Amino acid sequence: MVDLLQRPFEERPNALREMLSPPQTAMSVMGDVDLVQMHRMGSGFRLDREDPR
Numbered sequence: 001m002v003d004l005l006q007r008p009f010e011e012r013p014n015a016l017r018e019m020l021s022p023p024q025t026a027m028s029v030m031g032d033v034d035l036v037q038m039h040r041m042g043s044g045f046r047l048d049r050e051d052p053r
Contacts, residue, residue: 009048
């Protein structure tokens with residue numbers, strides 16, 4: 001996750017997608033679920049800007 005947050009903003013969604021690939025496989029039984037979109041809609045950290053927290 002630290003590596004992901006050190007990447008440029010445009011690379012972060014794909015890096016997160018790669019990081020979430022194991023649960024993505026398990027979630028596939030529920031249909032086409034995009035875990036990156038779920039991350040954005042939930043309480044996940046921002047991918048599009050720095051967060052001082």
